[in-house]
Amino acid sequence: MKHNNKSILYEPFQELLALQNQLCQQSKYYGALLQQRLGTDTIPFVLMTTVGERLSVNGFCCFRLEMVEESDIIVQLLQGYSVEDTATASFRELMYLTKTGQMTKLPLQAIAAIQLIDVPLQTSLWNEKW
Numbered sequence: 001m002k003h004n005n006k007s008i009l010y011e012p013f014q015e016l017l018a019l020q021n022q023l024c025q026q027s028k029y030y031g032a033l034l035q036q037r038l039g040t041d042t043i044p045f046v047l048m049t050t051v052g053e054r055l056s057v058n059g060f061c062c063f064r065l066e067m068v069e070e071s072d073i074i075v076q077l078l079q080g081y082s083v084e085d086t087a088t089a090s091f092r093e094l095m096y097l098t099k100t101g102q103m104t105k106l107p108l109q110a111i112a113a114i115q116l117i118d119v120p121l122q123t124s125l126w127n128e129k130w
Contacts (some may be wrong), residue, residue: 001091002097006070007108013068014045020065044078044097047106048113056109057104062097062117073110077102 020043042064047055052062063075077100082093097117 009111009114010068010070012114013065013073014051016045016105017065017068019043023127042078042097042099044117046115046117047111049085050112052112055106056089057106058102060100060102060105061089064099066103072105072107073111074103074105076100077104 002037019040021044024041044062044064046061049055057077060077060079062078062080064074064078066076068072078085078097079100080088080090080094080100081096082090083095090093094117
């Protein structure tokens, strides 16, 4: 899974960070238009390990990318909440995510896949169902 001593996921993480940074950019004429329209400055994701399991850190399995290094990523742990506004780790109950401020470094060689999370889509599907 390595190419030129870098993980095959190095470039996808770099691109994800660049896209997320665009959400926070200020335009001369439009300010933080993307952040305002989307209502977020975060592209949340989950990670799969090389043994095919969802990666969890201290019970958290949703992350925000903060930095990409050659062999590691630094992520912020995201807390999921249900419609009852209680903390949840269940994706079936997930309505929104919040930043925890807790950062951790993860080795790229332990990561096999990135899965982006579309929480607003889940919220709109739940609203249509109920």
